[in-house]
Amino acid sequence: MIVLLLVALGVSALIQGVSAYRTALNETDQIFDYQMLQMAFSLRGGVGRGTVTVPLAQNQSFDFLVQVWSIDGASVFRSPGEFLLPQRALLGFSEVSQGDKRYRIFSLQTPFEVVQVAQDLAVRHRMAGQLAWRTVLPIAWMWPILALLVWWVVSHALTPVSRVSAQLAQRGADDLAPIPADDLPDELQPLLASFNALLVRVSQAFSAQQRFVADAAHELRSPLAALKLQWQALHRADDADARALAIQRLGQGIDRASRLAEQMLQLARQDSPAAKALAPTRVQLGALCREAVVEASDAAQRRSIDLGVSECDAAEVMGQADALQVLVRNLLDNAIKYTPPGGRVDVSLTRQPDGSYCLAIDDSGPGIAADERARVFDPFYRGEGLSNTAGSGLGLAIVKSIVQAHGGQIQLLSSAQLGGLGVRVTLPSIPPTPS
Template sequence: MLFLALAMGLAAVIQGASAYRTALAEADDIFDYQMQQVALTLRAAMGEGAPLPLGDEQSLDLIVQVWGLDGTPLYRTAGPAWLPQRAVLGFSTVQLQGKRYRVLAVLGRSQLVQVAQDLAVRQRMATQLAWRTVAPIALMLPLLIALVWWVLGRSLAPVARVQAELAQRHPGALEPVNATELPTEVQPLVREFNQLLARLQQAFDAQQQFVADAAHELRSPLAALKLQLEALRRAADATSQAAAQDRLGQGIDRAARLVEQLLALARQDSAALGSPQTLALDALCREAVVEASTLAQHRGLDLGLGRCDALSVAGQPQALRMLLRNVLDNAIKYGRQRADLSLVAEGGEALLVLEDDGPGIAEAERERVFDRFYRAPAQAQQASGSGLGLAIAQRVAQAHGGSLALRHSTALGGLRLELRLPLLNTAQGAAPSDSPKSTRADSATS
């Protein structure tokens, strides 16, 4: 409203200034014409020897002076001192007694006629004309402001209603905002806000479900730890104590692994990727294989890195390391004797394949194992786990614009995991950097 009032006031000032300039120009034209008519009439009358015509020149605030050709003053009306004798023929502007005069000098047969007028007269007339133009606007300005205030108030009343509604909501109320009767300009904003509320509701629902699932999953390991501690206290001899301590240590390791995966999943769900970095995916694969080789050797599994093309992707290194660590841990946990990792370029994407010779996953279960805390029956019987590894890997893949799929491994007979990520440069070379046997040897040595 302040801006509109200032804009309307500025428009009135501009219009008044424009009207003043226009009126002043018109007044100059009119008065110059009248001065010219008076001067010509005087010249003609004096040439015929007739008396000087006096009359309207007084009402027009005109000053008339007549000079002889020899410089003798012949006549003047009431006004200031004599105008300059050396007059410029035609129109000119002179300064006399602190005032500015518009002077017209006309040369007759035996005399010089001068007609002058104070420019303040013209300015007063122009001001009066401009004020007559601006006055209605100045009188209408308060009415216009009141009218605009009323229109805006009625138009923005639904916005005030939405504001009051949101101010009274409790933090958990994420219902969509009622957009009826809102101004057309505000409706897109409200639609986007409602979509944001819907996404927040989904995030809160997922968080609540995660907390409920996590509480359920942590109940069993904690209860097992309590029982193992009681068994340790009741152990009668050194052999029983050693066995109880070993079982307690294994239980602590499983609980720590579960908590670590829960925290990793929570971070992956709540945190955005941020600014992606250019990463050498082949280097991450080698690093992950070297880190996992110790665990694979301990379990008697032959973990190798086959063809590994030099490929670059955009993403977060920590998230991709966590993905590789989780899928390699699964292959080591469920594989019997061998697991192979390879990286190639295919169709403008980086294709990472991990195969093992384990029991695999039934086709009907391959989609469900990506759910949190879900474990296929074959996996549940063979090894302990929390059912979060593949869920975390899938979240990371989706956050990087990729996909994760499970299939049957025709080469090793177990599970084949395929990770696809978009490449930064599809024209990168595909020359393998290491052979499977040499990488296997390096991994075992590590």
């Protein structure tokens, strides 16, 4: 920053010098042109008619050169100098070159003579350069002082930044406390506020991950212990019937553990940055719901549950087809699992007046108490009266994560039609493409 500021000061001084030189040159041109014009008019008719010749002076330099010609071309007057003005004068102002010099000439014609006044343009450039240098010279003298001042100001302003950097370097990996912003410059306050907000989000995500790992370890302990007991029971079985029962229970335990591991992976995958970074695609939600109902029909038949689709509008949403399939499948699994044998599960997909789509799944099961409907979305939480039913408490947590990722909403209600639980998932429709 210091180097860039000093370079900026130098460039500014250079630009100011060039501007001052051009301005001074323009002004000197106007002044000298006016002097040449006045000199020519003052010499008009004042040197005689072809009778006087002034000899050249030796070793003498003049800013202005004057030459007077008669009408017939005879030299009437010529000031000392080696430059000879052209006899064929171009009236008014003109410029000519001789050797490495360039002259500006003003020519005036009278009834009896032609007056020419010339000046070397180097005189004007030299005077403009002197004026420009006088403008830049104070800046050149002040440049070291400005450099020290810039260094002091920048170093003083960035001292809080160095302090914050040192604090961050000394922090541990688990220290996510906000950084104090008491003496930081106002320019850095928005950056620090955003950084502290990021620390808060990281802390929340870290805490959620720790809770998930702790809950997962607790939930895995029970099925693994049950598997070990069933394996021991299988080894202690004395007859074929006992061995068959032990094998059956071991298989059921393996199924429960596999289901728990699958749901944990689904939840972790849904919350991962990679899943959130996937580009959404067009998904036919109606076809996806019908396929999920067909897949769940075998489980419903085994429990003598009437599973059907009451209404299914053509619906197209933007999202991830695999995630939406997991959403519908988990809702159907929960409805079938918690509905008593001989019960009923209805599925409908309708378009709402605002253009969104509502997926409704109603069952004739026991439902969920109103004071527990918010908590059942927490991982591994199972409501009262459901502890005897096989499950891990991850189904609704996965569903909520998928709904939020798709910009939708989910509600748990009491089903007016069947008396059990009514789940309402609202997903936004695809906005029309502008023509």
